[in-house]
Amino acid sequence: MSITGKQLINGEWVEGKGGQYQGVNPATGQSIEPALTYADGEQVKAAAAAAKAAAPVFAATSLKERGAFLERCSDEIMALGDDLLERLMAETGYPRARVEGERGRTCGQLKLFASTIQNGEYLDARIDLAMPERQPLPRPDIRFYKQPIGPVVVFGASNFPLAFSVAGGDTASALAAGCPVIVKGHNSHPGSGELVAQALAKAVKACGLPAGTFSFVTGPGRDVGAALVTAPEVKAVGFTGSMAGGMALFNLANQRPEPIPVFAEMGSVNPVVVLPQALKANAAAIAEGFVGSLTLGVGQFCVNPGLVLGIKGAELDAFMDSASAKLAQVPAGVMLNEGIASSYGKGAEHLAGQQGVVVAAKGQQQEGNGFCGQAQLLKVDAKDFIANAQLQEEVFGPSSVVVQCQDAAELLAAVACLKGQLSGTLQANADELRDYPELLTLLQEKVGRLVFNNFPTGVEVCHAMMHGGPFPAATDARFTSVGTKAIDRFVRPICFQNYPQALLPAALLDNNPWGISRWVNGERSNGVIGG
Amino acid sequence: MSITGKQLINGEWVEGKGGQYQGVNPATGQSIEPALTYADGEQVKAAAAAAKAAAPVFAATSLKERGAFLERCSDEIMALGDDLLERLMAETGYPRARVEGERGRTCGQLKLFASTIQNGEYLDARIDLAMPERQPLPRPDIRFYKQPIGPVVVFGASNFPLAFSVAGGDTASALAAGCPVIVKGHNSHPGSGELVAQALAKAVKACGLPAGTFSFVTGPGRDVGAALVTAPEVKAVGFTGSMAGGMALFNLANQRPEPIPVFAEMGSVNPVVVLPQALKANAAAIAEGFVGSLTLGVGQFCVNPGLVLGIKGAELDAFMDSASAKLAQVPAGVMLNEGIASSYGKGAEHLAGQQGVVVAAKGQQQEGNGFCGQAQLLKVDAKDFIANAQLQEEVFGPSSVVVQCQDAAELLAAVACLKGQLSGTLQANADELRDYPELLTLLQEKVGRLVFNNFPTGVEVCHAMMHGGPFPAATDARFTSVGTKAIDRFVRPICFQNYPQALLPAALLDNNPWGISRWVNGERSNGVIGG
The missing domain is CATH 3.40.309.10 (Aldehyde Dehydrogenase; Chain A, domain 2)
Incomplete structure (x- = not known):
């Protein structure tokens, strides 16, 4: 794979119209070839429109399909081989062991989400059956689950150029939830970021998903970043970085005509x-x-x-x-x-x-x-x-x-x-x-x-991790950005009242086709209803 | 019980220092005796300080203790008898059947939370056991659950003077979560609001809970309401009402030095x-x-x-x-x-x-x-x-x-x-x-x-209800304000790494003393660990 410096918008790699820049090797201060482009505002709008178009199609994929896609993302990243590792070392100054370890963590994260979503736990499916004879009023049939929140913008972090960047924890959890993702790549590792975006684009195509399922744009935070957060199609934002950066996005998002959640993991002295x-x-x-x-x-x-x-x-x-x-x-x-x-x-x-x-x-x-x-x-x-x-x-x-x-x-x-x-x-x-x-x-x-009697560094990617905390550690203490619970940020509940079986999502059907655990009339059950 | 027009602050009924007002009968336009008082800013601060002091003690109560308290709240409301119903009819113009029905819903809600929390589901307990032999790095023991978010301010709604007011859904779910509550009573039903607050104050005392577990203050939104939302001790806000009111609180909360979540259920044309x-x-x-x-x-x-x-x-x-x-x-x-x-x-x-x-x-x-x-x-x-x-x-x-x-x-x-x-x-x-x-x-x-093929009115209080939705229906589409899932608004995750048994919360102990369902190494289990 070669680095083109282009933007990935609606499945196409296109020259950015917002200017040029280059990566820099922090160990030498020297620029790294080739020259790269920035997206402009129109390109951001196109990426947002593509994500919106992809959203219902991607949301309708089964857990198996989404799991296979996440696995494929991992495989395509591994297939980048040394090209990725070498560019990453040049861009970050990290030693080989670190970038290899981080690649392992990144692919492990994608696979963990692929397998974890299969149990359907994050869907939080609940069914309260109708009670037509109840007095004074009958109870309708009500079924609840969590659906994808819609297109998510992810800001790559400088310090985890793989595990918290293009295909990192925010992206993996949003994709696992069924949300299209637009990544704003980090200027500190632009070439390796593009390589990972190429891997994800291949996975999107190989799995037959809509082109807007994943996009990758670059540019300064104050224009490209702001344009992404204020695009009306975008429904949530994941960010890891400085207090100033996180709060700028948080304030922008809250001042939108439709405010949206920003999950910014910011300042902490631990x-x-x-x-x-x-x-x-x-x-x-x-x-x-x-x-x-x-x-x-x-x-x-x-x-x-x-x-x-x-x-x-x-x-x-x-x-x-x-x-x-x-x-x-x-x-x-x-x-x-x-x-x-x-x-x-x-x-x-x-x-x-x-x-x-x-x-x-x-x-x-x-x-x-x-x-x-x-x-x-x-x-x-x-x-x-x-x-x-x-x-x-x-x-x-x-x-x-x-x-x-x-x-x-x-x-x-x-x-x-x-x-x-x-x-x-x-x-x-x-x-x-x-x-x-x-x-x-x-x-x-x-x-x-x-x-x-341990130290805080070394954040385990697991089911019980909470990586977040009260402000200013994060903008929303109720969610983690590391571990399988990170998926909860990108779903929202909906319930269906008196819905015919033919129109219900699979997770809520009487015959429980995915065999998931659900709350039925307040009792946990893996079974079918009326079977 | 008689109506005093006082404020309930730190377990004491005190004259408000922010002015006087009276209830009004909307069927006649006539004022209702007696004269009532408003809290002032200092009194709001005192209520917030009392809630903060109560928070760790109330948070440490067992599920059984909290369930018994919610049951007691329901009993004390029923014990108000006709005094409550008659005052409510006078203040709202609602017919007797409506206020009786709403009392049933309110008490039913309290009892539903009392019973539902016993299964510990909302705690979302997760345990990933240590793997000391793992290569290249050992995995520490990590245990996750959701703890109360801290003091919650609840704004009573005009249209459900019982079911969405002093002891309504927001209050019930916050108390069920283990959060102290400060209610800002609604001017449209101040006397009946006070009666319900008296019932809750009795329940707090009877159950031996800290005085600041529940407070009740009244006053104009633009000063008493704003003072409550900006009090640093307050960690979340529940509101049901107009778009203008909800957005004013949302903006205030986001501009605090420490922004806090506002769950405002606002405008919808359904x-x-x-x-x-x-x-x-x-x-x-x-x-x-x-x-x-x-x-x-x-x-x-x-x-x-x-x-x-x-x-x-x-x-x-x-x-x-x-x-x-x-x-x-x-x-x-x-x-x-x-x-x-x-x-x-x-x-x-x-x-x-x-x-x-x-x-x-x-x-x-x-x-x-x-x-x-x-x-x-x-x-x-x-x-x-x-x-x-x-x-x-x-x-x-x-x-x-x-x-x-x-x-x-x-x-x-x-x-x-x-x-x-x-x-x-x-x-x-x-x-x-x-x-x-x-x-x-x-x-x-x-x-x-x-x-x-049903109509939207008649919101069932159950496990599968979602009452909320994308903006502007609500400020946070990821949560419901009706039904048992409403408790999720008032908890936040924390995890414990390599913690000794003696210091862990009951929900995460090896011997699972509450017998709750937990995720242990990614598998659901009601059992004990190492037993």
Whole structure:
């Protein structure tokens, strides 16, 4: 496959009419051939119209057909072979093991959705049978399930150029739900993005799906992105990225004549609470795990632990000493692009300059060219942390602030002032938690995922994952963007009253042709009705 | 029980500091004793603080405890006896059968939630067990369930002064989810609202729940309502009412530093499509059913059929003749309050004055005093309807517009231009639907509930009900406000990674103490883990 720099609109690859650009290798700062195009507003409209046209046809596919399509998407991505991996390494600075692992995760995600939807659980089918004799009024027959919400726009994330981009979790869950997808590719990995889009386009064609089932456009967020979110055909948006980007889309979507949901996964500092008994037993190991989690992938994870909260004393000092020593050995790593590296540098400096903040350790300085990030560990007293909300702002990269509290009460006060988070981690001896009765409850109010004696990086793609959380971690705390529950974002309920069998969707037929589990008169049943 | 005109804040009944007002009997226009008070901003803050304090304690109650509380709420409402019914009749103009029926629905709803939550289904519990040996990385133990979202503000609806007000569907579902509730009482039924609040306050006390579990405040929407929605402790809002009111709350909530979900059920004209073969067989019966549905309760239902779409011809003429004759006999009925009657009068006149609109029939004129509404049936050609979005605006009351289409293609074009709706109704012979292959698909995109050879009024409270729909029917099409699924609005997921048994919530313990159905490693199970 070769990279053309074109847009995929209604099944056709066309030159973008919105200008040209090129990919950049962040390890060298050099442009990568070939030149690529941006879509213009008319092309965005065409993609939205194609998605709308595809929506009812794609929605009407069976679970088996949709599963086969997702499998095919995975196969076509694998068939890209080294072309994909090499372009990806050039565009991201990620090592081969990382891009191979991420490809595995991406294809695994597609296959997991392919198999999971077969049980029909996400359809949430419910049937309340008629009671014609009921007094004072008969009860009609009412049948409920969840149908695809309509065309979905997905914004690729910079840091997971496969697993959260063109064919990543948002796309996989929207397609699994039966929604056409328009991806706005990320400028940070445009060539590899196009290759994956080519794979999906082949899968769409091979499975005989409507051309508008999947489209791929590129361009600046403020015009192409805005045009996508405001297109009337679009019914939901998935986004992973910065607070500024997510909120811009959220506000645009809410100001539409028809507001639509935006699932933006944005800022989180992922607090790690380290308690004294745990540190007493394991300060060095906890420090090592923490620094590993903080600096993994040059800190470019949304669940990067950007905040540590502990109680002053010998135990916390031991942790700080170990963590500082470990961090000092960490080389400056290549970040995803110039903008991210520059923002990280400014953000890290801004944090270090806040009232009461002291630099505890710095990682190694950059050598050579490329857009690199130097790790840093800061410390601050809890009173300064509590007084300054800026210390809670996400700095995307390998920087973390240790908040030193006088005692358990001040630790609680610091946790109480936290904003919403993707994750919250406890490093604790289970017994010592009795001394902090409110801590767990408080943390539970703030986060989407609680981690015990583990670290937040490494988000498992599974049935029980919740990757999301109270604002500003995400714009809608009621949904996850990772794991099989992510499909719930892209369906909406409809019910059918007194509908004839001939007109009902398969999921709600008396004879239960898909053999799915349904609630019938409030009881769970895999059976047929009246059989 | 006597009506005091006070506010219920943190378990105490206190004089409101925001001014005084009185209830009004809409059948006579006369004020009703005694004088009542409004809350002020400080009192709203106190109610929000009390709800926040109650939240973790109430969230920690077992399903049994919460079920017993909901049952007790129902019992205490029944114990109000005739005091409640008589005050309600005076405040609403509703006949005794209606208020008794609505009390039955309200108490039935509370009991349905009490029993339904016992199966734990809404908790959506999922457990992915650890795989310590997995390569290349071990899988941690991850457990997921849905926890209460936090304090919820409920705005009582005018037209269901029991079933969608103080202890109505929003309150019942939020309490069932484990969320404290603050009700903003509706000015149209303030005394009966207070009586129900007294019943709930007794239930809170009797069940030993925190005082802030339930509060009741009154006051104008633009200050008390706005103060409730912007209180930082509040995490979600339930509203049933006008488009203007719902959108004001939606916009306020989205502009908060922490945006929160607003579940506003707003405007819908509930289109009824009448097809020729069905009319040929049953024009008179369909017309009778339609006029009954249109004028039931003086048209004051959110699923009132305000729009009919048919194809010109002898069949539609027969329907119009029958419907006009029936409607002409309908007496002008007492509406809920002066504002509603006045808005209805103006709205009905506005509709009748639109380009191409002809009055087909009017109901009987008002006799005597009171705030009454006169039914009307209008007709218009599809081309005028398609050109004029104002003909789709909800006029709350017994007015409906019949859209006359030239042919099937024009009918589809008229349906295609519809906005989102709570319901869509088909009066059709199942065979003739083959001539309208796109009609069902188009309708399905627009509505929350499809009704076949039935009428939209009479919303069943059951497991399979979807009462909601695409904007502007509701602000969030993914949730229902009627039926047991309404609880989903007030929970959010959280997951626990590598958590010790001693710290997990009951729903996720290995020994499954509540015996609920859970997804364990992707398989449904009612069993224990490792047992």
